[in-house]
Amino acid sequence: MNRTGASRPLRAAESQPGESAIRPFRRLWIALSLSSLGHWLSVPALTALAGTLTRGDDLPVRAQAIAGVLVLMVLPALLLGPLAVLVAGRLDRRITMAVVDVVRFALVLSVPLVDAVPWTLAAAFLVAFATLLWIPVAGGALPALVDGEPEERYEEARRSLLRGVYGSAPVAAVLFAVLALIADAVFGVAERADLAVYATAVVFLVAAAVTFTARELSAVDAGAARAPGLGTMSAPLKLLFQGQRRSGRALPDGPPVAGAGADAEQAGAHAAVPPGAGAIRGLALAGTVIALPAAALIAVARLHARDLGGGDAGYGSLLGGLAIGAAFGLFLGPRMLAPFSRRRLLGLAVITAALALVPVALVQNLAVVVFLAAFLGLACGVAWAVGTRLAGDAARSYAYLRALALVTGLIAVAAVPPLAGLIGAHRISLGEAVYDLGGPGVALLIVAVLSVPAAVVAFRRLDDRRGIPLPPDLSAALRGHVYTPPEQAEAGPAVVRDRGVFIAFEGGEGAGKTTQARLAAIWLRDHGYDVVSTQEPGATKIGMRLRAMLLDRETTGLSARAETLLYAADRADHVANVIRPALERGAIVVTDRYVDSSLAYQGFGREQNVSAIARVNAWAIGGLLPDLTVLLELPPEQGLGRLASPADRIESEPPEFHERVREGFHALAEADPDRYLIVDASRPQAEITREIQYRIREILPDPIPSGTEDVTSTFPAITDA
Incomplete structure (x- = not known):
C-alpha cells in the first residue's frame, strides 16, 4: 500500500523553496530571525533593568524583582497558549506579525521611560503574551508560502527557519554582553541597563518593517491549531495530565491492549501497568531534570555574575555560554556516539547536566564558570535532542517535553532567586584562606543536590543494556563499534x-x-x-x-x-x-x-x-x-x-x-x-x-x-x- 521512493538529498543551494519563492522566503527568514532575536534579547534586558531598578535594596528584593520578570515571561506560555491561537487564527498573517512586533517595540521602549519595577513586570508579561500571538501566525507562514512545492523542499525550508528562530538565542546573549560592556564604558550606573532595552526595541521595530514589506505573507489562518515546527500551542498543563494517562488509555470498545497478539487475559493483565512504563517515566523524569539546572542557572545568572564581579557583561556571558553550548548539543545529539545506546546517552547527558551545576555553583572565577555553563548547555542540548527522538512523534513529543520544561522552568525561576536572597552571602574560613559563597551559588548547589539523584534514577529507568558495564560500552562506542561482553565474544x-x-x-x-x-x-x-x-x-x-x-x-x-x-x-x-x-x-x-x-x-x-x-x-x-x-x-x-x-x-x-x-x-x-x-x-x-x-x-x-x-x-x- 506504500509506494514511497527514496528522496534525493538537497544541495545547499536548494535550502529554500522553489525559484518563485526564494525572495519571499528570504524575507520571511529575516523577519522571523529578527523577531526571535528581539524576543531572546528582551529576557536579559528586562531582568537586568529590574535588577538595576532595585540596586539600592537588599539581595532578597533584587532576587524577587528578577524572579518576577522571569515568571511573568514564562506564565503566558503555560496558561494562555490556546487563547492566543484562537485570536491569531482570525487575523491577517502579515499585518498580525507586523503589529505584534510594533506592540512589543512600544512596550519595551516604554520600560526605561517609565523606569519603575511594577511597569517592568507588567511589560514583561505583555511582551510574552504578544509573542504567543506571533508564534502561531509565523508558524503558518511557511506552509502557505511554499504551497505546491515538493515535500523535501518544504522540510529543508522549515529546518532553515528553525535555525534562524532558535539560532538567534546565542546571538542575543552575546549581543547583550557586548551592549553591557559598551554601557559600562559610556553610561552611569543608573542608565547602564537602558542600552540593551533600547536595542531590543529597535530590533522589534526593524522586524516589523521587514514583515510589513513581505506582502506575500498576507492570508488568514482560520482555525490554526499550532505553529508547525515553531512549537505547539496546546495547554501545557493539559498535555502533562494527558501524558500520564496515554500509555494506559482505553481503546475503543475495550480495555487497553498490551500487545498486538495478546489474548484477552494478557490484555487485562497489562492494562494497569503497560510494558515499558518505567522507560516512559524515565523519559519524563529526564525531561524534568534537563530543564531544572538550565532554568535555575538562568534564574540567578545575573545575581551570580555580580557575585563573581562580572556585572551585566558577565550576566550576558553566562547566558551566552549556556545558549551556545545548548546549540552545539542540539546539533551533535543525534550524531554523537552512533554505536552507543540512545537511552544510555540520554541518561548520561542528564547526569552530566546535573553534575555540571556543582562546579558552576562553587567556582569563583567568572571565565571558568562561563565555560562550565557552556558544558552544562551542551549536555542539556544533547539530552533534549536525543529525548525528543526517543519519544517518537515529533509534534506530540515536542509538546509534551516542552510542557515539562515550561512547568519545571516556571518552578525554578519562581523559587531559586528568592531562595538565593533568603540564604544570603556567607564567608567560610579555610585556615588562612577565605571562601566567599554567595546566596546564588548556594541555591544552585541545592538544585544540583536535588537533580543528581533524580538524574541517576532516570538513567536506571532508561537503561536498555542492563548487565553491560558502562565504561567498556562507552569506550567501544568511542572507537566506533558496539561493545560485546567477553563471554559473548x-x-x-x-x-x-x-x-x-x-x-x-x-x-x-x-x-x-x-x-x-x-x-x-x-x-x-x-x-x-x-x-x-x-x-x-x-x-x-x-x-x-x-x-x-x-x-x-x-x-x-x-x-x-x-x-x-x-x-x-x-x-x-x-x-x-x-x-x-x-x-x-x-x-x-x-x-x-x-x-x-x-x-x-x-x-x-x-x-x-x-x-x-x-x-x-x-x-x-x-x-x-x-x-x-x-x-x-x-x-x-x-x-x-x-x-x-x-x-x-x-x-x-x-x-x-x-x-x-x-x-x-x-x-x-x-x-x-x-x-x-x-x-x-x-x-x-x-x-x-x-x-x-x-x-x-x-x-x-x-x-x-x-x-x-x-x-x-x-x-x-x-x-x-
Missing part, C-alpha cells in the same frame, strides 16, 4: 538461538515503511545474515488472492468484520508458511506490515472493537509477536501526498479514517514502548535509516564485525518470501 558467530529475529515495519500510507523495510533487509544481508523479506497482505499464493480482493477499489460491499477476518486469514497463512519456518531455522524476518496494522486500520480506522480484533489475530498468529516493530510516523496528509500511483481501496478512505489509524498506531506503541521504535518519517531518508539500523543492532543475534560495512560494495540478493 569468545562464543563467536557459532552462537545458536532458539529462533531468528522478527522485525516488522508499520505506519500509515506514504510513511516510507516499504522503502525502509527493504533497506533494512539489504543492510542485514550485507552483514552476512540470512534474511527473509516479506509483506502483508499477499506474501503467499493464497495471500496474493486475498490482497487482490482487499485492496482492489472495485471490491465494494465488503463489511468491516469480513475485511478484518480476511486480513487475519492472510496473516495466519503468512505466519504458518513463511515467518515461523524462517525463524525456526534462525533467519531474520523483515515484514512490511503485521498484526498491528489490523488493530490500527480495522480497529481504530473502522471503529471496531479493538480487543476483539486482538483476540482473533492472537489465535491467527499463535502468539508470535515481532522482536521489534518500527513505526514510521507521518501526518496522513503528507503521506498520502507522497503516493505516485492511483490510490487503492484503503488509501482512498477519507482523511478522518487515516487520522484515526495514526492515533491507533500511537496508542499501540505507547502501550508497548519496549517493542516499538517510533521514527519521525518527515526527516531525510538517510537519517531515518541510520536510526533504524542502530536500533536493530541491539537485537541482532551476533555482534556485527567492525569494518564490515567498509568492505561491502554490492547489494546481494535477498530471499523474498
Whole structure:
C-alpha cells in the first residue's frame, strides 16, 4: 500500500523553496530571525533593568524583582497558549506579525521611560503574551508560502527557519554582553541597563518593517491549531495530565491492549501497568531534570555574575555560554556516539547536566564558570535532542517535553532567586584562606543536590543494556563499534538461538515503511545474515488472492468484520508458511506490515472493537509477536501526498479514517514502548535509516564485525518470501 521512493538529498543551494519563492522566503527568514532575536534579547534586558531598578535594596528584593520578570515571561506560555491561537487564527498573517512586533517595540521602549519595577513586570508579561500571538501566525507562514512545492523542499525550508528562530538565542546573549560592556564604558550606573532595552526595541521595530514589506505573507489562518515546527500551542498543563494517562488509555470498545497478539487475559493483565512504563517515566523524569539546572542557572545568572564581579557583561556571558553550548548539543545529539545506546546517552547527558551545576555553583572565577555553563548547555542540548527522538512523534513529543520544561522552568525561576536572597552571602574560613559563597551559588548547589539523584534514577529507568558495564560500552562506542561482553565474544558467530529475529515495519500510507523495510533487509544481508523479506497482505499464493480482493477499489460491499477476518486469514497463512519456518531455522524476518496494522486500520480506522480484533489475530498468529516493530510516523496528509500511483481501496478512505489509524498506531506503541521504535518519517531518508539500523543492532543475534560495512560494495540478493 506504500509506494514511497527514496528522496534525493538537497544541495545547499536548494535550502529554500522553489525559484518563485526564494525572495519571499528570504524575507520571511529575516523577519522571523529578527523577531526571535528581539524576543531572546528582551529576557536579559528586562531582568537586568529590574535588577538595576532595585540596586539600592537588599539581595532578597533584587532576587524577587528578577524572579518576577522571569515568571511573568514564562506564565503566558503555560496558561494562555490556546487563547492566543484562537485570536491569531482570525487575523491577517502579515499585518498580525507586523503589529505584534510594533506592540512589543512600544512596550519595551516604554520600560526605561517609565523606569519603575511594577511597569517592568507588567511589560514583561505583555511582551510574552504578544509573542504567543506571533508564534502561531509565523508558524503558518511557511506552509502557505511554499504551497505546491515538493515535500523535501518544504522540510529543508522549515529546518532553515528553525535555525534562524532558535539560532538567534546565542546571538542575543552575546549581543547583550557586548551592549553591557559598551554601557559600562559610556553610561552611569543608573542608565547602564537602558542600552540593551533600547536595542531590543529597535530590533522589534526593524522586524516589523521587514514583515510589513513581505506582502506575500498576507492570508488568514482560520482555525490554526499550532505553529508547525515553531512549537505547539496546546495547554501545557493539559498535555502533562494527558501524558500520564496515554500509555494506559482505553481503546475503543475495550480495555487497553498490551500487545498486538495478546489474548484477552494478557490484555487485562497489562492494562494497569503497560510494558515499558518505567522507560516512559524515565523519559519524563529526564525531561524534568534537563530543564531544572538550565532554568535555575538562568534564574540567578545575573545575581551570580555580580557575585563573581562580572556585572551585566558577565550576566550576558553566562547566558551566552549556556545558549551556545545548548546549540552545539542540539546539533551533535543525534550524531554523537552512533554505536552507543540512545537511552544510555540520554541518561548520561542528564547526569552530566546535573553534575555540571556543582562546579558552576562553587567556582569563583567568572571565565571558568562561563565555560562550565557552556558544558552544562551542551549536555542539556544533547539530552533534549536525543529525548525528543526517543519519544517518537515529533509534534506530540515536542509538546509534551516542552510542557515539562515550561512547568519545571516556571518552578525554578519562581523559587531559586528568592531562595538565593533568603540564604544570603556567607564567608567560610579555610585556615588562612577565605571562601566567599554567595546566596546564588548556594541555591544552585541545592538544585544540583536535588537533580543528581533524580538524574541517576532516570538513567536506571532508561537503561536498555542492563548487565553491560558502562565504561567498556562507552569506550567501544568511542572507537566506533558496539561493545560485546567477553563471554559473548569468545562464543563467536557459532552462537545458536532458539529462533531468528522478527522485525516488522508499520505506519500509515506514504510513511516510507516499504522503502525502509527493504533497506533494512539489504543492510542485514550485507552483514552476512540470512534474511527473509516479506509483506502483508499477499506474501503467499493464497495471500496474493486475498490482497487482490482487499485492496482492489472495485471490491465494494465488503463489511468491516469480513475485511478484518480476511486480513487475519492472510496473516495466519503468512505466519504458518513463511515467518515461523524462517525463524525456526534462525533467519531474520523483515515484514512490511503485521498484526498491528489490523488493530490500527480495522480497529481504530473502522471503529471496531479493538480487543476483539486482538483476540482473533492472537489465535491467527499463535502468539508470535515481532522482536521489534518500527513505526514510521507521518501526518496522513503528507503521506498520502507522497503516493505516485492511483490510490487503492484503503488509501482512498477519507482523511478522518487515516487520522484515526495514526492515533491507533500511537496508542499501540505507547502501550508497548519496549517493542516499538517510533521514527519521525518527515526527516531525510538517510537519517531515518541510520536510526533504524542502530536500533536493530541491539537485537541482532551476533555482534556485527567492525569494518564490515567498509568492505561491502554490492547489494546481494535477498530471499523474498
